[in-house]
Amino acid sequence: MSDLTTTILDRIRDVPDYPRPGVMFKDITPLLGDHAAFSSVIDALADGLAVDKIVGIEARGFILAAPVAYRVGAGFVPVRKKGKLPAEALEASYDLEYGSAVIEVHSDAFSPGDRVLIVDDVLATGGTAQATVELISRAGAQVVGVSVLMELAFLNGRDRLAGVDLRALVVV
Numbered sequence: 001m002s003d004l005t006t007t008i009l010d011r012i013r014d015v016p017d018y019p020r021p022g023v024m025f026k027d028i029t030p031l032l033g034d035h036a037a038f039s040s041v042i043d044a045l046a047d048g049l050a051v052d053k054i055v056g057i058e059a060r061g062f063i064l065a066a067p068v069a070y071r072v073g074a075g076f077v078p079v080r081k082k083g084k085l086p087a088e089a090l091e092a093s094y095d096l097e098y099g100s101a102v103i104e105v106h107s108d109a110f111s112p113g114d115r116v117l118i119v120d121d122v123l124a125t126g127g128t129a130q131a132t133v134e135l136i137s138r139a140g141a142q143v144v145g146v147s148v149l150m151e152l153a154f155l156n157g158r159d160r161l162a163g164v165d166l167r168a169l170v171v172v
Contacts, residue, residue, distance in 0.1 A: 004044055007037050008149065008170045026122050026150060028060060044169055045119060045147050046071040052114040053077050055136065057128055058084070058103070064149060065119035077109045077116075079132050090138055094131035103131055110141035123148045123168060126157030133164055 011031035018025040031037050045064060049072045056065025058080045069076035082091060082102035089104035110116065116136050123129060123146070133143050143164060151158065151168035158166055 004040055005170050007040060009172075011037050012150065026152075028063075028121055028149065031149075032063060041149060041169065042067045042071060045149075045167075049074070049117060050115070051117045051144055053110060053116045053141065055079055055105070055116055055118045055132060057118065057120040057132055060122075061118075061120035064121060068117075068119050068147075074117075077105060079103050079105050079135065090135050092131035092134050094127035095125065101128075103128065103135065105132075105135045105139065107139065110136065110139045112140040114141040115144045116141045117144055118146045119148070120146070121149045123151040123157040123166070124155045126155075126160030129157065129164075130160045133161065 008031060011034055013027040013030055015025040015027050017023065031041065042064070046068045051072065051074050053075045054065045054069035055077045056062040056079065058078065062078060066076050080103065082104055085104050085106055088107045090107050091102050091104045093100065093102045118129060118132050120129065129146050136143050145165035145167060146161060147167045149169050151171045153171050
């Protein structure tokens with residue numbers, strides 16, 4: 001196990017039955033509160049990137065994506081829950097591990113051909129990431145990959161991202 005893997009796993013708290021019974025929530029706030037650990041995660045997520053935009057998925061994805069965008073010199077684009085963006089938006093529906101939802105991105109967030117990396121905290125069932133890939137493609141940009149802090153392999157989210165480069169700092 002790498003030092004980074006140990007650092008991450010030691011700082012993610014499991015919260016049972018949150019937000020619904022039967023769900024094991026992965027709380028990243030202890031990791032975020034540790035400057036050295038948080039910096040190491042941002043460095044690892046940003047490593048080797050040459051992209052135009054970094055997309056962060058609401059809400060915890062924002063926390064990771066914005067500093068990655070800063071680190072690589074790219075723009076940051078938020079993908080938000082339906083009704084949270086003030087201007088014209090594209091939307092996509094998706095299923096997640098404990099329900100369903102709709103996400104949106106501003107319709108003018110990307111220029112044609114923009115190279116885009118999606119950053120999020122956890123890949124679970126893959127529904128949110130898949131919907132985000134769809135939104136970015138519909139907006140005329142190119143998804144070059146998805147990077148996550150943690151992949152929950154037992155939920156098979158990777159299967160929904162066939163053909164998309166997926167990087168997970170930790171796989172459990």
